Amino acid sequence: MSGRSVGHPLVQARLLRRLSQEKLAALIRAAGKRRGINVATTKKTVSAWESGREPDKVTRELIAEVFEVDAEACAALPWPLWLPAPDLSELHHPWTAAGTVAVLADVLRSGRMDRRRFVVLTGITLTTLLHRWLTTEPDIAHAVVGDGRRVSPGMVDRIDARIAGLQRDDDTHGGGDLIFEGEAYLSLVTRLLGHGACTDRQRARLHGQAADLSRMCGWMAYDNGHHAAAQRYFAAALRAAHASGDVLLGANVLAFAAAQTYSVGNPADADAMVRTAQSAVRGRSTPVVDAMLCARRARALAKAGDARGCYRALNRATDLLGKGRRDDDPPWAYWVEQAEIDMLTGSSLLDLGRPAEAQKWFRAADAAYGPQYVRTHTLYLSRIATAQLQQHDLDAACDSAIQALDLLGDINSARSTDQVRDLAKQLAPHRDTPPVRDFLDRARTLVSA
Incomplete structure (x- = not known):
């Protein structure tokens, strides 16, 4: 998703009030008129603010009036952190085992219904979440005492096995349908945590399973284009991981x-997430985990246009991965x-305006993964097509785009469909060219391009 950051607090405040950019501009002009101030705010002005430009002091006061934010709140926080934000239970419950169970239950109740396409954790709300994860001591010793039947070791083992299977199924086919199974298992684990009689070791394992499952549900929700639900699942997963005592x-x-956050246009928040993770695991990690975090940070830096920082992080990721695997690497x-690092390198180079180099990395990654990873193959083909289009090779771009289009019927992934749809929009100005016309005709049916 391109354009303005869908996570900017003004976007959130506006969409929470069901205001278009044009309607918000009109309300600001009306507020100015009531004060005898002539302001020329337009839809274009609002769009500029949502892309990072800061309004002047007088206009900020008018915006506060429109959103009914009192002067004391505006004075206490810098723009735009005082704007209204979603009221999320995961920000209010205590960071205890009981609080984690309550958050998991709440997110399960509301997550599937929360289909907003903008993120809900950014700015001060995100900072608060990260700070609490980093500084609060785990509460395993004061776990909830279950009031139900004893949880059998076999049950916990079976859940572990299904989590591993779900991870690989998602790698292959996308999360469009699998999210329902992921939510069902997360609901089971949440119930066991809230009502089952467990040993301390079992409870720690169940919290870890809840973290894995909630993280997967978040990724699947993101894959379906439901960004608010995805972030709520991620927040619940972070709490569950904290309760398990597993910082990795x-x-x-x-x-x-x-990855979700930089993909929707918020690279600064994504960078903050990765740097927080790196701080937390320092001295307790493995080279493979450190390589993964470096590669994720590289993507955020590429999205922010920091080429030097991006290349440094990618080189570091490759060096760390070269140290090999260890027995204490986490199963996830x-x-x-290396194929994952190659893919992230290609994506970073594409963002940094180096499509020819990006294409080489994409092809290397795609060859390593193989066509059995259908969703991954579709995403690579879409990015290869974008790189080819940026090099003005219409025939090659259309060929790659058609291959990606043909694979969409084998997966359920809104993210993959969106990438093919974006290709159709980019190719539309060239519809007089026969290969482009053929692709657009086929795409019109499958992705409503």
Whole structure:
């Protein structure tokens, strides 16, 4: 998703009040008129603010009036952190085992219904979440005492096995349908945490499973284009990882949350997530986990236009991965391979305006993964097509785009469909060219381009 940052607090405040940019501009002009101030705010002005430009002091006062924010709140916080934000239970419950169970239950109740396409954790709300994860002591010793039947070791083992299967199924086919299974298992684990009689070791394992499952549900929600729901799942996963006492698991949650965040136009928040994770795991990590975090940070820096920082992080990721795997690598890190680093390198180069080099890295990554990873193959083909289009090779771009289009029927991934749809929009000005016309005709049916 390109354009303005969908995570900017003004976007959130506006959409929470169901205001278009044009309607907000009109309300600001009306507020100025009531004060005898002539302001020329337009839809274009609002768009500029949402892209990072700061309004002047008088206009900020008018914006505060429109959103009914009192002067004391405006004085206490810098722009735009005083704007209204979603009221999320995951920000208010205590960082205890009981609080974690309450957040998991609440997110399960509301997550599937929260289909907003903008993120809900940014600015001060995100900073608060990261700070609490980093500084609060885990509460395992004061875990909730279950009032139900004893949880059997076999049950916990079976959940572990299904989590591993879900991870690999998502790698292959996308999360459009799998999210329902992920939510069902997360609901089971949440119930066991809230009502089952467990040993301390079992409870720690269940919290870790809740973190894995909530992280997967967040990734699947993101794959479906539901950004608010995704972030709520990620926040719940971070709490569950914290309650498990596994700091590396929390870092993994933040790495996936960062990928969503930079993808929707908020690279600064994504960078903050990864740097927080790196601080937390320092001295307790493995080279593979550190490589993953460096690669995620490289993507955020590329999205922010920091080429030097990006290349430095990518080189560091490659060096760390070259140290090889260790027996104490976490199981979830199975996917951190050179092909993943190659893919992230290609994506970074594409963002930094180097499409020819990006294409080489994409092809190397795609060859390593193989066509059985259908969603990954579709995403690579879409990015290869974008790189080819940026090099003005219409025939090659159309060929790659058609291959990606043909694969959409085998997966359920809104993210993949959106990338093919974006290709159709980029190719539309060249519809007089026969290959482009053929692709657009086919795309019109499948992705409503």
